Amino acid sequence: MSGGAEPTLKTARHGGSVGEVLAVFLRLGFTSFGGPIAHLGYFHEEFVVRRRWLDEKTYGDLVALSQFLPGPASSKVGIAIGLSRAGYAGALAAWAGFTLPSALALVLFGYGVASFSDALRSGWLHGLMVAAVAVVAQAVLLMMRALAPDRTRATLAVVAAAVVLAIPSSFGQVSAIILGGIAGLVLLRGTAPDGHVSLPHPVSRPAAIAAIIVFFALLIGLPLLVAATPSHALRLVEVFYRAGSLVFGGGHVVLPLLQAAVVPPGWISNDAFLAGYGAAQAVPGPLFTFSAYLGTVMAPPPNGWVGAILCLVAMFLPAFLLVIGPLPFWDDLRRKAWAEAMLRGVNAAVVGLLLAALYRPVWISAITSAADFALGVAAFLLLFMWKAPPWLVVTFCAIGGQALTLIPFGG
Numbered sequence: 001m002s003g004g005a006e007p008t009l010k011t012a013r014h015g016g017s018v019g020e021v022l023a024v025f026l027r028l029g030f031t032s033f034g035g036p037i038a039h040l041g042y043f044h045e046e047f048v049v050r051r052r053w054l055d056e057k058t059y060g061d062l063v064a065l066s067q068f069l070p071g072p073a074s075s076k077v078g079i080a081i082g083l084s085r086a087g088y089a090g091a092l093a094a095w096a097g098f099t100l101p102s103a104l105a106l107v108l109f110g111y112g113v114a115s116f117s118d119a120l121r122s123g124w125l126h127g128l129m130v131a132a133v134a135v136v137a138q139a140v141l142l143m144m145r146a147l148a149p150d151r152t153r154a155t156l157a158v159v160a161a162a163v164v165l166a167i168p169s170s171f172g173q174v175s176a177i178i179l180g181g182i183a184g185l186v187l188l189r190g191t192a193p194d195g196h197v198s199l200p201h202p203v204s205r206p207a208a209i210a211a212i213i214v215f216f217a218l219l220i221g222l223p224l225l226v227a228a229t230p231s232h233a234l235r236l237v238e239v240f241y242r243a244g245s246l247v248f249g250g251g252h253v254v255l256p257l258l259q260a261a262v263v264p265p266g267w268i269s270n271d272a273f274l275a276g277y278g279a280a281q282a283v284p285g286p287l288f289t290f291s292a293y294l295g296t297v298m299a300p301p302p303n304g305w306v307g308a309i310l311c312l313v314a315m316f317l318p319a320f321l322l323v324i325g326p327l328p329f330w331d332d333l334r335r336k337a338w339a340e341a342m343l344r345g346v347n348a349a350v351v352g353l354l355l356a357a358l359y360r361p362v363w364i365s366a367i368t369s370a371a372d373f374a375l376g377v378a379a380f381l382l383l384f385m386w387k388a389p390p391w392l393v394v395t396f397c398a399i400g401g402q403a404l405t406l407i408p409f410g411g
Contacts, residue, residue, distance in 0.1 A: 016053075016085035018093045024051075025078060025097030031394045032074075032098070032284045034132025034366075037357035039074035039286070041132075041139030045383070045390050047081055049142065054081070056146035058199050060347040065330055067177055067350060071244050071319045072288045075099065079323045080199070087202045091323070095316065102285030103292040107308045109279045110296030125282055127375065127401015129366035131394045134379035136358045141384070143351050153348035156183050160352025165360065176349050184345015185338060203327050212325035215318060219245050232300050233310060240291050240314035258294065267298050291315040375400045 024046065032042045040063055047053045054062070066076040075095060082094025148157045160176040167175065203211075222238040239261045262268050276293040283289070295311030296303060302310055333339045367373055379397050382388040388396075 016090065018086045018089045021082045021086045021090045022093040022097045025082065025094045026101070027097075027391060028078075029098040029101040029285045031391050033128040033394070034136065034362055035287065035357075036072065036074040037354055038132040038136050038362055040077065040354065041135040042390055043074065043077060043081070044139045044142065045135065050389070053085060054199070056143070060143065060147045060350065061330075061334060061343065062199065063350050064177075064343060064346045065326065067173070067346075067353070069322045069326070070246055071322055072286045072316070075286045075288065075316065076319050076323050079320060080201075080327065083201050083203070083323065083327075084199050091320065095320070098285055099289055099312070099316065102280075102283040103289040103308070103312055105283045106276065106279060106289055106293035107296050107305065110276065110293045110308070111304075123402040123405035124398040125401070126366070126372075127397040127399065127404075128284075128394060129362075130372055130376045130401060131379055131397035132362050133358070133366050133376045134383050134393060134397075135390060136354065136362050137376075137380055138383050140351065140354050140358055143354060147344075147347040148351045152187055153344065153351075156180055156187075156345060156348040157352040157355060160349035161356040162352075164353055164356035168360065173353060176352060177346055180345040180347075180349025180352070181342040182345070184342045184348070188341045188344045189337070199327070199331065201327050203324050205328050208325050208328045211321045215245070215321040215325060218317075233302050236295070236298070236302070236307070236310055237314040240311045241317060243291075244288065244315040244318040258290070262294060262298070267300060268294060272297055288315050371404045375404065 028039075028042055028046065032039045034041075044059060048056055048059050062077050062080050063073075066073045066080075069076065075098065078094045078098050079091045083091035086093065144154065144157065148154045160180055163176040163179065164172045166172065218241055222234070222241060226235050226238045239258075243258055243261070259270075259273055263270050263273055273294070276297065277290060280287055280290040280293065289312065291311040291314070292308040295307035295309070296305070298307050298311075301307070334343050367376055375397060378400070379393050382393050382396065383390070
């Protein structure tokens with residue numbers, strides 16, 4: 001990022017269309033492989049670098065907010081961007097575009113599409129994983145420049161990465177964010193305030209309070225309704241809503257919670273559960289769409305398409321409520337000097353989370369040979385130096401990954 005005046009941000013005008021939001025997120029839903037941290041890299045490239053709907057600071061604040069709250073991190077950021085761009089309908093369009101491609105793929109897999117199962121092991125899939133390496137590497141570099149530009153914050157980012165790598169769980173991620181906030185409060189109080197651009201949104205304070213009340217009412221009330229009403233559909237809603245409400249750290253962390261909820265009662269076999277989870281790793285978009293697969297293959301009704309929709313909506317509903325609820329208060333809070341200092345520390349820690357994710361799981365799952373490294377370097381060169389659009393780099397890596405299965409390459 002070069003110095004000089006900040007570019008005029010499209011967010012300052014807040015006037016996109018729902019169709020525009022849907023089209024952008026639908027393309028991202030088909031091409032964003034690599035898990036939630038990689039998704040944040042794709043979003044950064046699309047909305048900060050390319051379209052300039054957000055500036056670096058505002059995007060970093062949104063990512064920090066999403067990391068503070070439970071549920072699917074990248075989906076919450078996407079919902080917030082859609083909300084900012086085109087109101088409540090834009091938030092729904094952003095979620096639908098980003099979520100439905102993977103959800104539909106997993107529903108089809110649940111119905112037993114054998115050819116899709118074969119495709120999961122093909123070279124193009126591995127090429128897409130390599131593309132995620134290039135995208136995340138570029139995001140780390142650009143976000144480091146914007147959110148950790150001095151020695152103190154760069155050091156905080158590296159320390160946060162070390163914490164996350166040493167404690168590979170949601171506890172490690174949350175600990176790194178908390179430590180970043182404390183360090184920011186102690187070490188960054190005297191630094192000059194960062195430039196602030198408010199994220200425009202249509203959420204009033206009464207609407208935000210209502211969203212927070214609904215979130216907790218469902219979290220507390222659904223178990224009581226299940227205890228009083230022997231409805232399997234209601235039980236499904238309760239299980240998946242609770243999972244979406246309480247899980248920090250992304251889709252991988254939700255696995256044991258869902259497994260404990262659906263396998264022991266006999267709703268789904270453990271083999272079918274693990275097969276679906278493997279398929280979920282192979283599709284783009286949020287890993288929480290695994291809920292659509294589980295709803296499809298569930299033994300007791302509702303299952304099939306009805307079960308998929310029920311579980312999917314219940315899983316993602318908390319994300320909407322946890323975006324709408326805090327937004328008006330978050331914007332006010334971050335204007336305070338002490339909160340601004342904490343947020344600078346948190347943003348540096350978020351860069352550290354991204355740096356740690358570049359190594360695990362993105363790098364270690366994708367770069368397994370010299371050929372993979374060469375493909376990843378080429379993809380990074382296209383992104384960073386040639387300014388190629390992400391969809392072109394993803395296509396290049398998919399073709400390259402398939403070609404490498406046919407061409408001998410020294411490992």
